[in-house]
Amino acid sequence: MFAALVAAVVLAIAPKPHVVWKPIPYGAQRKAEMAAYAEKHYGIHSWVLHPKVIVEHYTGSDSFSAAWNSFASNAPDGELGGLPGDCAHFIIDRDGTIYQLVHLNVMCRHTVGLNYVAIGIEHVGTSDAEILGDPAQIRSSLELTAWLVGRFHIKIRNVIGHNESLSSPYHRELYKPWAHQTHADWKRADMDVYRAKLRALIDANRRH
Numbered sequence: 001m002f003a004a005l006v007a008a009v010v011l012a013i014a015p016k017p018h019v020v021w022k023p024i025p026y027g028a029q030r031k032a033e034m035a036a037y038a039e040k041h042y043g044i045h046s047w048v049l050h051p052k053v054i055v056e057h058y059t060g061s062d063s064f065s066a067a068w069n070s071f072a073s074n075a076p077d078g079e080l081g082g083l084p085g086d087c088a089h090f091i092i093d094r095d096g097t098i099y100q101l102v103h104l105n106v107m108c109r110h111t112v113g114l115n116y117v118a119i120g121i122e123h124v125g126t127s128d129a130e131i132l133g134d135p136a137q138i139r140s141s142l143e144l145t146a147w148l149v150g151r152f153h154i155k156i157r158n159v160i161g162h163n164e165s166l167s168s169p170y171h172r173e174l175y176k177p178w179a180h181q182t183h184a185d186w187k188r189a190d191m192d193v194y195r196a197k198l199r200a201l202i203d204a205n206r207r208h
C-alpha cells in the first residue's frame, strides 16, 4: 500500500530532462553583491533562493555563448546598472540543449521585483513566437519547466513571462524608481499558449 502510494507520487512528477552543468563564476563576492541587492530591493539580507515562481525570458541575441559570457562577466546591468550583474539559472539553446549556470538555491538577478523567489530560464532567441515555433527548443523548455514545477511545488499560474512580472502576487520592489520596471519578453498572450502546453505535458505525465 505504502509502496504503491510512493510509486504513484513519484510517477506524478515530470522526469528531469538532460541538463548540461555549465556554471558561471558565482563566488563569495558575487553572493555578497546579491545579498546587498536583496536587502535594498526586498528587505532580505540573503542570496538564498526559495523558489515559488519561474520566469521565462529570451536573450534578445542569437547565440548561447554570448548570453553565457554576458552572465559570467558580472558586469553591471546595461539598463539599470548596479551589481551583481544579470544572470539566469538556465539557458536553453536553439537545438534544445539545456544549460544550467547557477545552483537552484542561489538568487539570480533576472527580473526586477521577483529575484528573491524566481528561477530564471533564458531562451536563445529574439521573440516569443520564434521560441514557440522551434520544436526542439520549446520541447526542452516545457520539459525543464514541468520538472521544476514538480520539484518545487510551483503552481502553473506562477510560471510567468518576464512581461507579466508586475502582475505577479509575489512582485515586491522597495526601491521606488524600479517599482513599475519590466521587459517586453514573453507577453501574456504567448504565455497563455505556453501554460496550456505545460499543463498538457504535466497532465500526460500524471496519466502514465
Ligand SMILES: [Zn+2]
Pocket: 056, 057, 058, 110, 162, 183, 185
Ligand atoms: Zn527577460
